[in-house]
Amino acid sequence: MLSELDSLKTAALAALDAAQDETALEAVRVNFLGKKGSVTALSQGMKDVPVEQKKEVGAKLNEVRTAITEGIDTKKLALQAAQDAKAVEGIDITLPGRPGAGVGALHPLTQIRDLAIRTLRRMGFALAEGPEIETEWHCFDALNTPADHPARNEKDTFYLPDGRLLRTHTSSVQVRTMEAAKALPIRIIAPGAAYRRDEIDATHLSVFNQLEGLYVNQDVSLGDLKGTLEYFFREIFGVGTAVRFRPHFFPFTEPSFEIDVKLEAKGKDARWIEIAGCGMVDPAVFAEINKARGDNLFDPETTTGFAFGLGLDRLAMIMHGITDIRHLIENDVRFLQQFAV
Numbered sequence: 001m002l003s004e005l006d007s008l009k010t011a012a013l014a015a016l017d018a019a020q021d022e023t024a025l026e027a028v029r030v031n032f033l034g035k036k037g038s039v040t041a042l043s044q045g046m047k048d049v050p051v052e053q054k055k056e057v058g059a060k061l062n063e064v065r066t067a068i069t070e071g072i073d074t075k076k077l078a079l080q081a082a083q084d085a086k087a088v089e090g091i092d093i094t095l096p097g098r099p100g101a102g103v104g105a106l107h108p109l110t111q112i113r114d115l116a117i118r119t120l121r122r123m124g125f126a127l128a129e130g131p132e133i134e135t136e137w138h139c140f141d142a143l144n145t146p147a148d149h150p151a152r153n154e155k156d157t158f159y160l161p162d163g164r165l166l167r168t169h170t171s172s173v174q175v176r177t178m179e180a181a182k183a184l185p186i187r188i189i190a191p192g193a194a195y196r197r198d199e200i201d202a203t204h205l206s207v208f209n210q211l212e213g214l215y216v217n218q219d220v221s222l223g224d225l226k227g228t229l230e231y232f233f234r235e236i237f238g239v240g241t242a243v244r245f246r247p248h249f250f251p252f253t254e255p256s257f258e259i260d261v262k263l264e265a266k267g268k269d270a271r272w273i274e275i276a277g278c279g280m281v282d283p284a285v286f287a288e289i290n291k292a293r294g295d296n297l298f299d300p301e302t303t304t305g306f307a308f309g310l311g312l313d314r315l316a317m318i319m320h321g322i323t324d325i326r327h328l329i330e331n332d333v334r335f336l337q338q339f340a341v
Contacts, residue, residue: 002060008038009064016071025075032068039065105340108316109209109328112236113191116211116312119235120189123228125213128188130173132195133164138172142292143252144284158195158206166195171252174214174307178289178298185217186305191312202324209312216281216298216305222255225278225306233261233275236315244272253279253307263318273318278308 012032019025032038042061049057106114117127130138139145140152150156151168158166173190191211198204215224230243242262250256256279264270283300290296297303313325320339322328327335 002057005042005057005060005064008032008042009067012038012064012068013071016068016075019075019079022076022079025072025079029072033065033072039068105336105338107328107336108320108322108339109312111339112316112319113209113211113312115236116232116315117189117191119232120213123231125187125189125215128173128177128190129192130167130170130176130190132167132193133160134167134172135164137292138175139165139167139169142175142285142288143171144282144288145251149251154197156197158197168196169194169309170210170212171307171309174212175289177214178216179292181297184297184303185215187215187217189213200326202326205313205325205329210309211312212307212309214281214305214307216303218302218304220280220304220306222280222306225280225308228306229259229276229278229308233259237261237263237319245278248277248279250277250279252282252285254282255279259308259310275314275318276308276310278306281305281307 012028015028015031016025019028030037034040039061046054046058046061121127136152140149145151157168160166170190170192173192174188177186177188177190189211190213191209193207194210195207198206200206213228215228226245233243234241244260244262245257246260248256248258256277258274259276259278260272261275262270262272281304286298286300286303289298313328316322316328317325
């Protein structure tokens with residue numbers, strides 16, 4: 001086996017030398033060090049080596065594996081250096097610098113997200129996160145969304161070939177939080193991106209930013225929900241802001257409400273603007289979570305809670321008088337300069 005290992009090392013180093021890009025380099029790694037690679041195969045053959053040769057053969061095997069691993073690392077650095085050199089090819093670094101467009105500022109979405117998080121953290125909410133590629137169960141089934149709901153249609157939702165999807169809301173984080181919970185209460189907020197098949201125009205993008213909240217315990221009331229969100233929006237828009245709740249329907253809350261705030265744009269009369277959705281968590285959601293958990297932590301008879309969701313893009317547009325949502329994704333420094341704080 002010793003001569004076989006020497007030949008293997010020579011072949012591997014030759015293959016590394018011949019690799020011209022990262023794809024070829026990865027192929028070399030798989031061929032020699034992968035689960036079905038040559039070195040792995042020889043490692044599995046150690047059980048057949050005579051006892052008196054095991055120490056010598058084992059040392060040689062480690063030497064070959066180390067040489068190939070180090071060779072891969074060295075080649076990877078060399079390929080990266082070649083790519084970097086090619087990227088700046090033709091650039092004269094001796095030319096004098098040109099002044100840029102000036103210093104930008106925190107993106108308005110970042111500003112409103114940070115303000116919202118700070119406000120809700122002061123109220124006892126913890127940050128939670130979850131994957132942006134989700135299962136139908138986490139995105140729809142667990143949230144009491146019927147099979148024929150329009151949101152589940154491919155015209156509205158981005159599905160992947162394996163049946164998973166890009167989450168259509170951050171409510172899936174609420175589901176995952178309840179799945180993993182050890183005890184009550186739960187009080188979380190989940191800011192993050194969501195995706196829908198919307199035509200891009202002045203008020204719609206196919207990716208947008210949401211912030212959702214969930215509070216679950218025993219004896220959580222509609223008054224708790226109303227007080228929490230009234231305080232939140234008055235912290236965002238000012239203490240005198242009028243907030244109203246309109247009855248609505250969402251599959252995962254009952255009762256459900258749309259939230260409006262009364263705001264005054266420059267040169268215009270104050271008007272009501274729809275800004276968020278909320279409601280008391282539907283007992284059917286608790287029942288589905290219990291089924292997945294295999295216990296009764298979220299007993300629908302004794303457990304109550306509220307949930308809410310709002311679009312951060314919409315909040316930023318309202319706060320700053322932005323008339324076209326596409327400005328938020330164009331990365332124009334001149335646009336960002338307006339929001340320096």
